[in-house]
Amino acid sequence: MSTATIMKYKKMDAQDIQYLRSIVGEDYIFVGEENIHDDYSGDELAGIERYPEVLIYVKSTDEIAKVLKYANENHIPVTTRGQGTGLVGGAVALCGGIMLSTEKMNRILELDEENLTVTVEPGVLLMDLTAFVESHDLFYPPDPGEKSASIGGNISTNAGGMRAVKYGVTRDYVRGMEFVLPNGQVMNFGGKIVKNSSGYSLKDLIVGSEGTLGVVSKLILKLLPLPKNKLSLLVPFQDLSTAIQTVPEIIKSKNIPTAIEFMQGEVILAAEEFLGKKFPDNSSDAYLLLQFDGNSKEELEAAYEKVADICLECGALDVLIADTDERHDSIWSARGAFLEAIKASTSHMDECDVVVPRNKVSEFVIYTHKLQEQYNMRISSFGHAGDGNLHIYLLKDQMDQKTWNEKAGEVFEKMYQKAFEMGGAVSGEHGIGFAKIPYLEEEFGKEGMELFRRIKLAFDPNEIMNPGKLGSNYKVNLYAC
Amino acid sequence: MSTATIMKYKKMDAQDIQYLRSIVGEDYIFVGEENIHDDYSGDELAGIERYPEVLIYVKSTDEIAKVLKYANENHIPVTTRGQGTGLVGGAVALCGGIMLSTEKMNRILELDEENLTVTVEPGVLLMDLTAFVESHDLFYPPDPGEKSASIGGNISTNAGGMRAVKYGVTRDYVRGMEFVLPNGQVMNFGGKIVKNSSGYSLKDLIVGSEGTLGVVSKLILKLLPLPKNKLSLLVPFQDLSTAIQTVPEIIKSKNIPTAIEFMQGEVILAAEEFLGKKFPDNSSDAYLLLQFDGNSKEELEAAYEKVADICLECGALDVLIADTDERHDSIWSARGAFLEAIKASTSHMDECDVVVPRNKVSEFVIYTHKLQEQYNMRISSFGHAGDGNLHIYLLKDQMDQKTWNEKAGEVFEKMYQKAFEMGGAVSGEHGIGFAKIPYLEEEFGKEGMELFRRIKLAFDPNEIMNPGKLGSNYKVNLYAC
Incomplete structure (x- = not known):
């Protein structure tokens, strides 16, 4: 099981195309490199390029099930793709085959205020989900920098984001899912229920599995009441290490902010240039950016005043308060542009x-x-x-x-x-994809990688799902599969 | 894979006993039904009795690893047991073999206030953990009724408890674990880290796996700051359905209590008799018991006043406030005695x-x-x-x-x-054990049970861990294994 064999997949032919066309319809299938937009050959960063043989847009669970069943029986690889905003090649079709885009499955199906859940298709964009629930005075806390990612993509990497300090990560907000196994069987794991001790928690395993076990076709997400007040602090320091050393002191004080970000002066300058907008302050070498939220203004004030004092005691040069929505949003939109700004530099x-x-x-x-x-x-x-x-x-x-x-x-x-x-791990939120597999192997060793592989095979014995990624034969030869 | 084969395990002989004795020491091994206390033949409720051939108390990860390796090589079944407070037979040694008690591994190893984690051995009791962290002004939110359960047992069923409404369940507080595979290999999953997207999240799969995949030998648990204030409301209603129908209205109001329990008058009477203590009120047929916590007294008051109004609008006969520690504890200790009180009746x-x-x-x-x-x-x-x-x-x-x-x-x-x-599931927090396997099969069907079985075999190919439970050949003949 551990030796490196080269997977040989079926090359797709006219009959395969014809069958897929009969399932998804003429307008939702694109065949061959010349007809597929080059966005679909890579992602935002990984630097690896590979076209699928066929790109299809699925519109329903039933279509997903039929496509997978056919691919499984015919040994055709399938790579699921949301918005392709990944950074490690997780949604790149390393072995060609079918790229299954969930972009058209972007409906918000149900808001259930009695159970505080929202049911969505995987192609819904994070920013659309956020806007929708906030308009109902509800809150979906996971907040990755990339707001145009699909929620399905967030599930696939267990995306984290800024608010993990206080609210946790994507997995913590997945109550239930509909999931299509590679053989086309549709399963339901979890539901609108708050507790569950009924069998292995496969939904928790599927979150973060990077599309290697099957396809998530529907999600039931947990919501919270929207906090009534929020406020940010921008705290300049002389140097980065003084800034960062302040953080454990804040945590120890038991006033937990919603978010604590660190940033270097040079990154702020790059973001200003990229956005053509000024940050409230750019004169220091290092900053902490903190966010607080809560329902009581008094509690919020008590917490940030305490934290501001800690910052000053630890060497902060100043503490700038952003307590209007406008100032708050301007700081955080600059923060959201850091990746693109560095990339442009x-x-x-x-x-x-x-x-x-x-x-x-x-x-x-x-x-x-x-x-x-x-x-x-x-x-x-x-x-x-x-x-x-x-x-x-x-x-x-x-x-x-x-x-x-x-x-x-x-x-x-x-x-x-x-x-x-230091007791750390390869990836906090971007996942392993293709680019980080060698480091995952260093973290888990041969025994761990074999365990991952056996988990993969428990779901996907024919190895059609996202080959070359988690649990796949990770020494797959890219150009011979 | 789905057909019912009868597992044949090795019957333990003098050589096996001698080897185990050499690992755990003379004082920590008990052999044969006549030398094993009858507590170890069952649990608190499941009504199934079976003695292990040998009971051992392990004291370290190394001992666990050596025992499992030997059992795996010799095809001897192993059932891990914490305090045996389960209700569904999860820790009953259905096929004899070794019972591995973690009772002696009950040390709290490290409190890390900078990372807000506590590291413990699996045999630590929930009540000891709670008292320890609260003495440091910290908070471990999961709060199952059975406070004398071990934390390892809580992990094995993903125990929930009263505070799940606001704080979630055990899985949400497991940051990392040391885990011994059935072949004796010691693995580490997660750690003190807050986010993780590095490979399949096996720690989340192991939580709730009821001892069928290996043995948890160490846990890193997430803590929160201890809320400064708490308060309970006891709300009598004319009948139970009026009481319970109030709950969705409370949730919709976005004032989320820490706990919302319902109770019938007759259960309160049974608890009074069992404890020999009076409840603050026993004159109504039905009650809601609510708890609120928070750091700001103002916020707490605003929330409970709003909720009290909703209760009265929905037909509550009165709203009794317990705002001293004493009254608070007296109500909740009565609530904690319900199971034993009903049992005694x-x-x-x-x-x-x-x-x-x-x-x-x-x-x-x-x-x-x-x-x-x-x-x-x-x-x-x-x-x-x-x-x-x-x-x-x-x-x-x-x-x-x-x-x-x-x-x-x-x-x-x-x-x-x-x-x-209704979109529900077999078990909210007690697990499946032996008693609920037929209903799990109804919930997940043949396809689901086979998927569970393949997951089980990915960890435990020789099926030595807790046979007859999750993922095992669930039609195992109790008396022929």
């Missing part, structure tokens, strides 16, 4: 989405600064200081390809080893 | 721990009242109105065994069918 980049215990963040960031000097390579970072999830970008700039490949490989290797030593 | 009983969407609770309870009349059988219930998890007890009283078996079987069948029609 260089010729090419690659990322590390490592997560470490939150009291180790400062030590880790200082380590990346050492690597920056040692390898003479620009390394930009920002991230979730409050939950230990860092986004660290290696920038190619003017480097030639060979130097870049060598240096980036060595720097990644060192960063992941450092994270493992 | 009858010759024998069996339970249904069904969970339904919370707006269906009233309809479900009315249905059980109809069954009570139809079958002329006492049916007592209490439970978590706020999260849809009901505890319904069929009481044997003076019935002869044959009538009881027939009637109880029919009533259970009808109740579970009703729950499934």
